[in-house]
Amino acid sequence: MHEDAVYTDEQRRKPDIRGLHVDRCDWVHPAVSNGAGGMCVEVADVPGGVVVRDSAVPDALLAFSPAEFDVFLNAVKRGEFDRFTVLADRA
Numbered sequence: 001m002h003e004d005a006v007y008t009d010e011q012r013r014k015p016d017i018r019g020l021h022v023d024r025c026d027w028v029h030p031a032v033s034n035g036a037g038g039m040c041v042e043v044a045d046v047p048g049g050v051v052v053r054d055s056a057v058p059d060a061l062l063a064f065s066p067a068e069f070d071v072f073l074n075a076v077k078r079g080e081f082d083r084f085t086v087l088a089d090r091a
Contacts (some may be wrong), residue, residue: 007070014063020051020061025046033050041053042054
């Protein structure tokens with residue numbers, strides 16, 4: 001959405017993840033992941049929002065409303081978090 005986006009109350013509401021079965025979520029992880037686990041941030045759609053987890057700690061979730069995640073993704077696209085980029089040594 002656009003910077004001046006106006007979100008509805010429903011879009012701003014965090015999802016209720018009580019009782020969520022993480023093994024039933026359709027987790028998306030970066031294509032550059034080695035598939036061995038432990039080095040990925042994974043994202044899944046859930047009713048009413050999005051959850052994010054560290055693949056090394058799969059039961060610890062952060063829940064975001066659709067509006068929160070939209071604002072975050074747009075900030076990433078604009079480069080607002082580029083200062084956190086770490087390039088691995090490539091031998």
